[in-house]
Amino acid sequence: MKNIPEISFWKNKVLQIKEFQFFNLEELITDDLKPKDHSPYLPHRLNFYAILIITDGEVNHIVDFKVHSLKKDDVMVLSKGQTHAFDEFSVYKGYLVVFSEAFMHKYMAQSTIAQINHLYNYFLVQEKINNPDRNQILLRVLQNELKSNSSSLPNIIASILSVYLLKLNEENTRLAAISVDNKYLDYFNNFRLLVEKNFSKTRDAKVYASDIAISYKHLNEVCKGVVNTTAKAFIDNYVILEAKRLLVSTSLSVKEIAFILGFDEPTNFLKYFKKHIKLTPVEFRKTLA
Structure with a gap:
């Protein structure tokens, strides 16, 4: 029986940091999007978390069958379990940051994960956030740090992501005008997972x-x-x-x-x-x- 493709990390790649990857979209689409088990241009389910950052131009990106128009400096978070698809007629310029749940729990504080889970709750999240300053800071710091061979690199990258995602969560909360008791959120997340x-x-x-x-x-x-x-x-x-x-x-x-x-x-x-x-x-x- 054929099931919806569930995509994990690229199996044949040697990763600098286990369960974390940072892609230039142009290189990703031309070099890596040739898997045998699924078409990247048809909906496929993610088994990890992702941050899609557009640095130039405009693209259409499909998430759970809805077309999202993204422009320069827009960021969209994609949650584990969601389906998405690249638009083969769009010219993607930007970056994709992906990391697993295991990476989160190994290198991020539990209080940070709780806030990030709110951000990645796709029933709450805004469709996109225009975030030019923080995007530029994140990309610059990631590019610089990933040049090093420090034994602390996973912790450093997790710290950088934590700050970025916490700030993104604050902006998302402000835009969505969410004012919900944390106890409600805890109950809702338990309900959603069930x-x-x-x-x-x-x-x-x-x-x-x-x-x-x-x-x-x-x-x-x-x-x-x-x-x-x-x-x-x-x-x-x-x-x-x-x-x-x-x-x-x-x-x-x-x-x-x-x-x-x-x-x-x-x-x-x-x-x-x-x-x-x-x-x-x-x-x-x-x-x-």
């Missing part, structure tokens, strides 16, 4: 509320406070997103996708999908073919 793990087993919000030891009413309050939607609507939105990912990125039949998503009958999936998208799964697949 949904991502178990959505094919249950779409019942009451089950998730029980799993994180709060009432169904409280879970709805949390979701409304954080993402301005009910817990049920959040679950439905996530299931639809996964359905889109499978429809576009695989050749699986609608029946196979229905079973993967946890529907007992394909007709139930068809009705569910059409209710939310106003298109059948086949019609949606054709729109992006």
